Amino acid sequence: MGVPPSPPPQGRPVEGNLVRRLPKLLCSLLLVASGAPDTRSVTPLGQIVPAPASVRPGGEPYVISARTVIRVPGQSREARKARTAAEQLAGVLRPSTGYRLPVTTRGGRDGIVLKLGGDRGLGAEGYRLDSSRASVTIIAPKAAGLFYGLQTLRQLLPASVEKAERQPGPWKVAGGTITDEPRFAYRGAMLDVSRHFFTVEQVKRYIDQMTLYKINTLHLHLSDDQGWRIAVDSWPRLATYGGSTQVGGGPGGYYTKDDYREILRYAADRQLEVVPEIDMPGHTNAALASYAELNCNGVAPPLYTGTDVGFSSLCVPKDVTYDFIDDVVRELAELTPGRYLHIGGDEAHSTSHEDYVAFMDKAQAVVGKYGKTVVGWHQLTGAKPVKGAVAQYWGTAGTEQEVVDAAKAGTKLVLSPANRIYLDMKYNENTPLGLSWAGYVEVRQSYDWDPGAYIKDTPSSAILGVEGPLWSETLSTSDHIEFMAFPRLPGVAELGWAPPSAHDWESYRTRLAAQGPRWEALGIDYYRSPQVPWPGK
Template sequence: MTVRSLHPPAPDRKAEAPSKGPLVRRLPRLLCSLLLVASAGATATGSASAADSEDARSVIPLDHVVPAPVSVRPAGDPYAIGSRTVIRVPDRSREARKAAEQLAGLLRPSTGLALPVTSRGGQDGIVLRLGGDRELGSEGYRLDSSRRSVTITARKAAGLFHGIQTLRQLLPASVEKGERQPGPWRVAGGTITDTPRFAYRGAMLDVSRHFFTVGQVKRYIDQMALYKINTFHLHLSDDQGWRIAIDSWPRLATYGGSTQVGGGPGGFYTKDDYREIVRYAADRQVEIVPEIDMPGHTNAALASYAELNCNGVAPPLYTGTEVGFSSLCVPKEITYDFVDDVVREVAAMTPGRYLHIGGDEAHSTSHEDYVAFMDRAQAAVAKYGKTVVGWHQLTGAKPVKGAVAQYWGTTGTEQEVVDAAKAGTRLVLSPANRIYLDMKYTKDTPLGLSWAGYVEVRQSYDWDPGAYIKDTPSSAILGVEAPLWSETLSTSDHIEFMAFPRLAGVAELGWSQAAALDWDSYRTRLAAQGPRWSALGIDFYRSPQVPWPAE
């Protein structure tokens, strides 16, 4: 992979790989049952002895995961992963085998166990099986745990992957470390049956205002995938930088990508880099949604090619943070040659369904020109076989049939959005005062902005996407997405501090049923994620609203 920049990027901080620990002997049935009871009944202050508390923490109750599952039925003894544990793929499916190898790669470093993957028959060990009830859909799974085995069943590979993420959370946080850990490695007994509420559960990263390397992007993908987020929106162009190579307009990247906010070196993704991001995300059941923002937020493009400007004069590169001053020249036909070329090349590299054309804050474009431009830009997206996505200002133009509008307002009352939704435009919800991850937690947060207010953890979680847009049927809501804009962010530590813990809450809003969205329950389950994030090397905000355990 090659990330081009005027000078090499700073070394990327890698996530720690999962770590290993010795096997533990299978406990007698009665003792295992007592451990389950102790685990379920322990309080944050700890009413049991130190030894009992330590044992209880080694068996995590089935209902302590994030996002909250649809159905949990505790039953029987836990399963202990040990030296004889194998990972079975009984149907010889290539997709199931791939999931099994991913699981083995996760568990081997921390457990120190061989965990061979096999297609041989058997009912013991960890079993990954494709098939099962149609009710599981394309992303659902069932996890059955007993003294003899843990079985994850799903109809599709995505379901197996999501079931593995749940299994991961049912093991001690030290399973995430890159070296051998002491264990024990027990999975509580019972059954989880789980399917998502919304099809679209997204996160967005702005790589335009500050550039992030392929390694940094991969790191964020790994983190979001743990919480069953399935869509990753890359904001690839803006006033401050153009971040994707376009063969037919090469100066977009080489010149337009040569800077960033504050005047840093910028950078861009070669086509091979972008394909590697797409591949890496797909292996984690995450679909990439590329965004080329237009007709506004285009200074990097306008600076790269004078002919895209109405006056034929290229403006200087821009390193500030103001918005709304730039616009493609709507009357010029070369503008649509540019749009067609860019959409064609980006679509050809993107196997996913969606292509995002921005459309927000086009303050330098008249309404008439905006409508005319969006008509032609949407036609270009359709021409190359993609579904158009735009920020919710698209609803002020003429959204094409099947278009998706991404809502980033703060009230949920905009009439154009309501009317478009009633007419068939689907909505992805990203209310800025709820799930813009670049908003400060409090006035003392050292990073981020506050134009939409301060967004503490409860503010981010405590709302229902299905009821947010007034007078709109819940069926119009495709899902949720948490944008992370990078005016003030330039490192992986910055990304993680602003994303966590709020990203986990967005994942629950997208996955869990409305009846499960309960702050008091969530904050307790969220607190248990803290040690896991520490084990992964994630620098997270320790909100005082959450009862984080001592580590």
């Protein structure tokens, strides 16, 4: 049965609506008659997040159609990685467009073409995207660059392309050229799975969201007072007992080694390196509760479900402590293909300074023994960072002398200032989730600072990159993660990727607003900040 048309709204005659539409209709007719491209539904090349390094618009748009093929020539290992990325893009586009979009190794100049090569000066993650009437061609020295070029292509398409049902289109990509490369090598997001446990599928969902914005590092906070989240064969009670609860007393959980491998595989397919963290010597109550011998008095404390910090510590003088660390680091290093292993080191209030320094000397040596680069919270700079160590800064002032001295001596810094990019900080006093010990952090405050100049008297060359941590004392669902991460996480990504010349709040807030419909299409529950001119607001 047909559905009868709705009556026109009161006070707005049909004729009036037609008169108002006539200019648009005439414009469309003139465009068709003249043969000029209709670019009204095309996203300008530069209106993406993160802002690209260089944009040269021009020419007709490319239109994805039923005839579009995705071409990834070559049989090398890098080419196979690029085909994985192409299949991921096709998986996004097929439901909404209704097109087959086959991925092929056959050469050709039409369709969406991925090529390895081009300007090696773009580095491992840079790319060039050329869009014309005949094709969209992405060329990059490495598969990572092709992956990031595809994320740019995805954002250049209408937001409705993200939907799981067929949409009307059209699917146009603006004509011109983007040449792009990241400012920093390390662009990270941290997820605390210790205070509240998140499943493999929940972690994958967050991975998909962060990689859309060219984030390349996932830091997993795997242990804390409230829960131990990774299986360790040589110390099995860490997971089975230490992982059996969480903040508030819920059931907790942990990743088996196969679970962890699946997270690593999924991340690697999206050019994401996983950095596992085992926090020590503090934040260790879950471990201390699991094994009495790790305590100086030989007595295991009860499991902990609160949110206080600084009360727990491994027993620094005991030899068994370092047997424990050696076993845990060895098993985690064997599982983890990435370069880094994070040993925490923050808020060790129950450990004397002398014990802390002695402990960090031994813990860092164990990480090096198993071929990994040490990462620690910036309190590590108050001890003796080993050569090549990375310190993660989470302060709020940027003036700590030990951090400055360590950076000048060669320690690289990842910046996570809590009053800027701790994603668990409340937006304002009415935010229902999160904490506020570092203040309220609205979208502009999170975005409007320069990582290259944040730590006073420190050379910008010491800055490895940025990371947005998301602590989970108050977060227990994917909706919670998304509400606190969006819209601030894309700003972290832009700080890490875009050149300083692109750093402009007014431009950014407009580009960020255009992401709102995309998040809605993806089902992301984001905070509608009044600082951002969201569409329809």
